Amino acid sequence: MFEFKKTTHHLKRRLLIRVVVAGVFAAVCFAGLGWRLWHLQVERYEGLAERADRNRIAVVPIPPRRGEIFDRNGEVLARNYRDYTLSVTRAHLDVPPEQMVDALGELVYLSPSNRRRFFQNLKQSGHYTSVLLRNNLNDTEASWFAAHSYKFPGVELSARWVREYPQGESAAHVLGYVGRISEDDLETLEKEGRMGNYRGSSTIGKKGIEKTWEETLHGRTGIEEVEVTATGRPVRTLKRTDPVPGSDLVLSLDIGLQKVAEAQFAGRRGALVAIEPSSGEVLAFVSAPSFDPNLFIDGIDVENWRKLNDSPDHPLINRPLYGTYPIGSTYKPFVALAALELGKRGPNERISDPGYFELAGQRFRNAGGAAYGPTNMHRAIVVSSDTYFYSLGPEIGVDALHDFSKQFGFGQITGIDLDGERRGVLPSTDWKRKAYKKPEQQHWYTGETVSVAVGQGYNSFTLLQLAQATSVLASNGVYMQPHLVSQIENPQSGRVERTVTQPSHVIDLKPENLAIIRNAMADVLRSGTARRAFAGAPYQAAGKTGTAQVYSLRGAKYKASEIDERLRDHALFMAYAPVENPKIALALIVENSGWGATVAAPIARTVFDYWLSPDREHQQDETVVAQAQAAEGNQ
Template sequence: MFEFRKTGHRQRQTVLLRAWVAGLFALVCLLLLAGRLWYLQVVRYDNLSARAEQNRITIVPVPPRRGQISDRNGAVLAQNLRDYTLTVTRAQVRGDVGELLDRLGELVYLSESDRRKFMRLYQQSGRYAPVLLRNNLNDIEASWFAVHAYRFPGVSLEARWVRSYPMHESAAHVLGFVGRISEEDQQELEESGQLGNYRGTMVIGKKGVEKTWEKALHGRTGVEELEVTAGGRPVRELSRTDPVPGSNLELSLDIGLQQLAEAQFEGRRGALVAIQPHTGEILAFVSSPSFDPNLFVDGIDVENWRKLNESPDHPLINRPLYGTYPIGSTYKPFVGLAALELGLRSARELIPDPGYFELAGQKFRNAGGAVYGPTDMHRAIVVSSDTYFFSLGAQMDVDALHDFTQQFGFGRITGIDLDGERRGVLPSREWKRKTYKKPEQQHWYRGETVSVTVGQGYNAFTLLQLAQATSVLANDGVYMKPHLVRRIIDPLTGRFNYPVVGPQAAIQLKPDNLRVIREAMVDVVRKGTARRAFEGAAYQAAGKTGTAQVYSLRGAKYRAHAVDERLRDHALFMAYAPVDDPQIAVALIVENGGWGASVAAPIARTVFDYWLDPGRAAQRRARLQAEQTAREAQAEPVTAASAPGRPDTQPAPEDDEAPEPAPLPDEASAPEDGAEEENP
């Protein structure tokens, strides 16, 4: 009995102890819960409240509409089209992406090319970067996907502005193209402090005007504040700051003239630049062959890239800007003017021309073995006497020739509003010392000046430089900066400004010397090597034909039919018209085309006929008058110095290797200007 009572007492104590322990544990938990609640509600209130608000409200960047590009007559060259796209964000994809594409393919057509390009970009992209899967969805495809979007987490349907080039290959090297923003682009934007302005933007200018005028074309990104659900679905718009569209650019190009000039190069390699001498406006800028910039907008496919990149014709190279050539006899008017200005020779002085010039026992021969007899400067330019200019080279200091012709734009960056312009080579003693490492190669020889004076030797200029020099010559030595963007137009107000205003420099030239060169160039067209090309013209042009050697003949006679097509001579021509009031200056080259007189000059005639047509000239005058009236109506006209978005162009890197000089002594020169066809 006693033992039973003792056991019952012990059990009550145990139960009581357990109750106290359980109660104490519950109290501790309650205190911890209360403490945690106090910590969250009081200590971390501000932080958690902000995070909760962020979960409810999202900030969405609104990319601006890119500025439109048109020619001088209003023809659209680059525009924006509304487009539906499908993008995929890796962080939101559930399961295998290949299975996702298979299921998606049941709703929206996905080609093998779309899938391959997507997988390549998908593997290279970050977890939170949207990757383009398919663009150009039509309204039916877009609406059908929108209905079933819940089945495809991570796939988004977006409406966007997409860049389009309606002229396709025409003026492609001028316009350039836009492409997806790369890591390198992002780094450059971050360094320049512009990255924030590109939130929500997928493309950026990569080449041409699209690149150099990127700041003006892009505009300013807007912001949209949205209330969203926990799943991220928008509920309503809370506030919005509209984006500012990019400025519209009016180019100086005339697309009619551009396409006409491009058609003359059909099936041929070459370049042409036409400039308005009084303003420096580029009227045509041809690089043949060309390419379609639409291929690059969303990333070019492998097949098209290989076709362009591996083509022996190099369609991606901007020939007028990047290609450097010896310009042959088109250099002679500038050499002749230099001789007159430097007082080395009078215009009427007769120089014997037996068909060759001899220096230190070496003979420099006329093209085609022609013999012209006693020749003055006028006749030397008209018939293109090499001997006359060879003898001039023996008298002339190469540094003096360098300093004089550089004023016209040879051997220097012209400053055109395109990236990648090459400086070319305008030889001098200093240039040779810097270019060659061996002491015996650094010495300048008189025989090298002899070759330089006929546009061969070390000379290597861009077609843009030759066209600019021709324009300056036509403008009596007044140097207008060549430019492609004629006007910058605000899309909201319609106000406009001009990025280039007034001359950049003026060369001090004697009027009598200019008249000598001008009259000689007129006779080149009237009765010299270019007379056949300009027969019956309603205007008087002044020009000079040229044929430039591609490789050294090593004393052999040149026979075009006996050499490979890509080793044949280049055909060149430079001219301006009309002589009394120059409205257009042209320089062109047909690579491996042969005779400048028979191949290049007819192209210039076609260009002049179009531009100087009386009906078109009257239309241009009417437009300029209306434009001047509108300009005067602007209360505060904007000058070039304050023009928004002006580009900072970068020249092309200089070549690492010195160019090989063209043949010097005792080598037959390239046949010049139809010398075998006629002997004036």
């Protein structure tokens, strides 16, 4: 009995100790918890409250609507439309991407190209990067997915602005295109401090006007502060700053003229630039062949990229801006004007043209072997006597010719509002010293000036430079910077800003010298090399034909039928019209097609006929009046 009481007492004591220990432990825990709560809610209240507030408030960027692009008559060249998209963030998926795509494909149609492009982009993207899976969902597809979205964590349905180019391939090299923002784009935006304005945006201008006017077109990103639950579900909008849409651009381009000019290059390679001399506005800008910029908006697929990139015709190259060519006889009017201005040869001075010019035992022959006999400056331009200009080159000298031609824009960056413009080569003795490393190659020879004077040799100009020089000649030496964007229109305020209003410079030219050159150029179309192309024209134009060698014949006779097609001569033409009041100046090249008079001049005639048509000009006047009245009404 005693032992039983003793055992019971011992058990009670052990239980009491346990209770005390447990109580002390609980008290310590509650004390620690209380201290922690006091520390968090009192000592660290301000900092943690701010962090908690940030955690419950999501800042959602609102991308702006991109500015639209119009031609001079209000025709839409680039516009936007609303589009539903499905995008995937890999880090938020609860199943492998392949399994998710298969399951989603039972609800929403996913083409093989959608799947292929998605997995390609997924490999190149981070875990937290949103990757496009499908775009252009219709309302039915979007609503159907929204009803089942809970089954697909990590897949987001969203609406976005999508760029569209309704003219297709027409003026593609002018407009360029937008594309997905790349890593290089992100680095550039970061360096320029513009990254914040692209939050929420997925595309950026890549080429053409879309790239050079990116800041103007893009607009300013808005933000929306949204209260969310712990799971990220939005509860209410706390604050909203609306995005500012990008400004609209009105181009100087006339899409009707553009399409007429483009149609003349069907099946051919070449370029054409038409400019309004009084303003410097580019009326047509053709690079043939072209491409469809709509292919690039969401990333071009492999098949189409290969077709464009591997084509021997190089449709992606902007020929008027990037291609450089010897311009042949179209350079002669400028050489003749240089001779007059520098006092090197009078207009009535005659030289004998036996069909060749001989220098140091080497003969430089006329094209086609023609011999024109006694020839003055006017006749030399009209019949395109090479011998006359061969002999004129050394008299002027390459450096003097360089300095004179430079004023017209040859071998210079014109400053047109497109990216990728090339300078070309306007040769001089200084240029050759810098271009070659070996001393024996740096020396300038007189025979090289002979070739330069007829637009061959080291001469290498862009078609834009030739068109600009022709425009300057037509405007009596007034150099208006060539440009494509004529007006910037703010869609909110309606404010309109013109881009180029004053000449860059004016070349000091004697009117009597200009008259000599312009009269000779008019006779080229009346009775000279381009007379057939312009027979019966209801206006008087002035111009010059040209044919440029692709490679040196080294004295051999040129036979196009015996030469590879891509080694045949280029056909060139430059002109302006009407002579008395020039409204359009142009230059064009048709690659590897032969004589400028038979191939290039008829294209210019078609372009002039369209632009100077009385019916078109009357319609243009009515359009201008209607636009002015509409602008007054908006004010």
